[in-house]
Amino acid sequence: MALKQLTPEQVQSMSLEEKDRWWLENVYRGDMPQLTWRSAITGMLLGGFLSLTNLYIGMRTGWSLGVGITSVILAFAVFRVLSRLGIGREMTILENNAMQSIATSAGYVNSPLFSSFAAYSMVTMAIIPMYQAVVWLLCLALLGVLFAFPLKKRFINDEQLPFPEGMAAGVVMDALHESDEKEGLFKAKLLAAGGALSAFIELLRDGKVMRFLFGANSIPGSYDEVLYAGGFAELLKKWGITPTLRGVPLSELTIRWDTSIIFIATGGLMGIRVGVSLLIGGILNYVVLAPLLIQQGIIVPSPGGSYGLRQISLWALWGGVACMTTSSLYSFFSKPKIILDAFRNLWRKGDEKRDVLEHIELPIKVSVIGVPIVSMVLIFLGHAWFGMSYWLGAVAVPLVFVFALIAVNSTGLTAITPTGALGKLTQLTYGLLAPGNITTNVMSAAITAEVASNASNLLMDIKPGYMLGGKPRHQAIGHVLGGLAGLALSLPVWYFVLIRGDIGLYGTEAMPVPAAVTWRAVAEILMKGLSFLHPTAKIAVVVGALLGILIEATKHLSRGRFSLSAVALGLAFLLNFSDIWAMFLGSFGFWLLQQRAAKWMAAAAEKPKPAVPGEAALPLVPGPRPWYVLGAENTETICAGVIAGGALMGIGLAVLGVLVLPDVSEVQRIGEWVGKVLGNR
Template sequence: MALKQLTPEQIQTMSLEEKDAWWLKNVYRGDMPQLTWRSAITGMVLGSFLSLTNLYLGMRTGWSLGVGITSVILAFALFRVLSRLGLGRDMTILENNAMQSIATAAGYVNAPLFSSFAAYSMVTMTVVPMYQAVVWLLCLGLLGILFAFPLKKRFINDEQLPFPEGMAAGVVMDALHESDEKEGLFKAKLLVGGALLSAFIELLRDGKVMRYFFGAEGIPAGYDDVLRKWGIAPTLRGVPLNELTIRWDTSIIFIATGGLMGIGVGVSLLLGGILNYFILAPLLIANGIIVPYEGGGYGLRQISLWALWGGVACMTTSSLYSFFSRPKIIVDAFRGFFGKGVVKRDVLEHIELPIKVSVIGVPIVSLVLVVIGHAWFGISYWLGAIAVPMVFIFALIAVNSTGLTAITPTGALGKLTQLTYGLLAPGNITTNVMSASITAEVANNASNLLMDIKPGYMLGAKPRHQAVGHVLGGVAGLTLSLPVWYFVLIRGDISLYGTEAMPVPGAVTWRAAAEILMKGLSFLHPTAKIAVVVGAVLGIVIEAVKHATKGRFSLSAAAMGLAFLLNFSDIWAMFLGSLGFWLLQNRAVKWHKGNEEPPTVPGEPALPLLPGPKPWYVLGAENTETICAGVIAGGALMGISLAVLGVLVLPDVAQLQSVGEAFRKVLGGGP
């Protein structure tokens, strides 16, 4: 069945009430089985085991992998086999969706173990007791859920942000479960074709696997590697382009991501990337403001030490302006809570998570975090309380970024919190680390939750079922990963952190940032402070113009700011994807206009003038989501397979990073 979606014109012109009524009539699937016992148990079992993949890869590389698409395909295959054997029946599409919400929550709930928790242990030389880790991580996950659902109404129902990875999961489920129909079968073929192509490219890119199994080198990670083999090393102001991250990767995963995000976001990313990497970074390097690593060379980390402050400022002001520019949604939600009958009844109130759950739950869970933060980690009550409103601001930034590009800038948000606490609590490094854990990890949980709700919205599911699913997933993820972390990996030996056996690069970065940011704003170069002001003003101006023109001005300030935190290679790939599919869709529109006659009855669809098959570009435009979802899913599955293969079979597991940094970011990580 073809997924029903609003057109860009409808998104801009229809009110939220009209969009909700349209969705209820055209998309909602009523009481189709969703959060059943078998979907819950399957999601918890799959999620708990898949969480171990994230635990190990996070420990080795600092990145985590999204497991939503993987769990969708595994669950579908499992119940299809059981059905063929006469031992059960196929999962419904909404059962599979509820299952993936649970599995995904289980997959990323353990992220603090190899970031903020490990950093805290490195600073204090103590192991956080496991019972404290259970309570702390569950509270962070629950607070993320409570912050996410008030934002769902705005970013998913109203603005209809793409959330590319979530959209890909929805398309995969639709193709798997609807493949009996002719259209569904065609979409399934496109999905599989894109998946196989992407998976094959990822396999060829992994030089270690190619050498180990096939005795071949494989293809280079980037096209510029070929030039360097020929002795050609392009530079910009004397800096090699690859050290400015200006390269063209051979992976096609980010190209597919760009196809889902749209041309407006793609152009915004490109403009921000050109400004940062072609103009500002070379100029700042030439003047000694951006300095090389100790061993020489630059790269994303050195450049982002300067660039992230202006980029985050732009994302912050644009996200806040965008959220508060339509206050009616916020006011109506709270009026509906404090006084029934004051506003028109919400047509979705019987399936949405009630706003009162967040209004009541956020203060309670926040109070628990403040109290245990003081008791266990020595965070002053007032400093802990300040983290709560910061979570709201950072959740807006994270959701905006994830909704547009599928990338959550958790690392950048953590550094911004650490800077804030460096000013509020100078010299208190434990407060710095654990307070940042609250804001960054809760914002990460909220944005990931909305990523998982997106396919449910596409398929007509009940949002409150997915909220319950995330709670179940959090419990399931910790049930297995926490004992493995404590009793198998670290075994109480703090000295392992930062070694070859347990490198935990994410935690090393958190600790290093805390040590630097203890100096407050004094460590920032004056030009970085100017960039903060310019970025903040630019974010407001762009969003104000977009609001005034009712979306006709399509640049995204959040995307421009995010470009200062990403590799230019990723930016370039996403732009190419958005441009390619935009051109495809424009050509398809022209074909339709030239091959259809106006309807004879008002309201009826146009009739084709010429019978016969549609051209390839029309089919491509009509199946953009399917093609891109296949590419993302195929790259994801191959990447996870290569990563697990590296862990279990191949020697020298420290080189797991060869699986592909870009792949990890698409599937749940962040810069």
């Protein structure tokens, strides 16, 4: 069936109660099986396995891979085959959704192992005992759940943020489970076509796999690579043409055009408002400020003499995060009625008006009671295990709330969670509160950044459940089950297979853990307090903070007619320009498509119809429709297919490249380790 969604006009004009009632009457699927034994067990098994891929890739690259869409397709395929063989029945769409919530939380619950935990070990030269890791990571995951659900009411039910990856998972499930119908079959074909194209491009981009499988070179990672290599580069040099800004090569400013189409699809889901906001921020940062600051010697090159995202972001992230912080806080507190109503329900009398979704939402009492309890446990454990003073641990709790707002806003708009930037901001805070205490700096940042990341990722998982009409409290339970499953398998592998008690492996070629290296480096720098920040960076913090408030206030006063997003504008200071450009192209391309389709629809209906914004759903008109109308009607399906295909191929290539096609040094290391093991026997 076609997914039912509110139009942007309805989102702006309807009250929260009206939106909840509309969802209950039009989307909610009642008591359809959701969190069943088989969905729970399947999610835990798939999540446990996929957590290992995330663990190893994170150890090598510092990145966490989303596994939601992967688990959805695997679970659907397994139960479809079993059903055809007469063994059991297929999963319901909501069982598959509950399963993906469990699998996804299992996939990312172990990220501190290759970030904050590894950084702590590098600083103290001591490996955290495994039992401490189990308790600490479960507390972080649980606190993320408790912070997420009060925010769900605001960001999913009321503001209807897209959460692009979550939306993609919802569209994939709808297409898979509704494919018997004509419309569902058409959507399934679009989904498969977009996925196949994206997967094929990702395969062509991987040089190691292309050489191994086909003996051929890969296509360039960016279209502009032809400007920097071969005869064309010599020709440009002869003509005196160099692609630079103020003498800085465009490639070192990350001003490139990526050949991947995954971020283009992400832009199609996020809409034109966010796409334009990202582009404005990207131009301001990479075209205007960064070249000027490099020329003035304020942004300095790396030891290798290059710039790139890492060097530029050392200056840019402070102003960008400040803009995201103030705008997120202003946006959250600009609708006090929602906050007051939530807490008023705690002391509501029997004859007072009830929340229409009270019977399926996770009760806010759970968060009100649970957050203080779990926080106190973390504060006590932080003191007992990591030497954090009680008051410094207590400061982390309100910081979690602030950073969760930022993370959820960013993830909801772009599917990008700025965990690294939030961690650095926490480290800066504790660099001021506890100068010289490097262990407190690392582990306090672990609380705020990891809990905020857990909360935003959980809301990404809840988004497809909201789209498909599931029960939110089931997904809360599933998130906890997933955390248990992920740790049950990945923790023993981390301790007994990967690090094997050898602290010296951290930061080496065998175990690069780049995220942890960054955490440690920032902690060491921040021991100096604010003195390391250039005066222009301090000015950028003030300007970014004021800009975030100004944009959100203007949007609030204009009732949404001012469409710039301060969160997206600030986030652009943390991303590569190539990713920003791709997301803008996707949002702009699908917006143009939908504008043209809207005009055709208006003419076909023989009545005037204003052009709809990029996110708007188009009404169905009987009869054949041109390709651009079909494309506009199926924007979510096409983009979801591209994201799913690229993600699946990307995960497969990453695992293949690291495990099956290692470099010579990796082969030698593995051989030495195997020889050592056999020799000990």
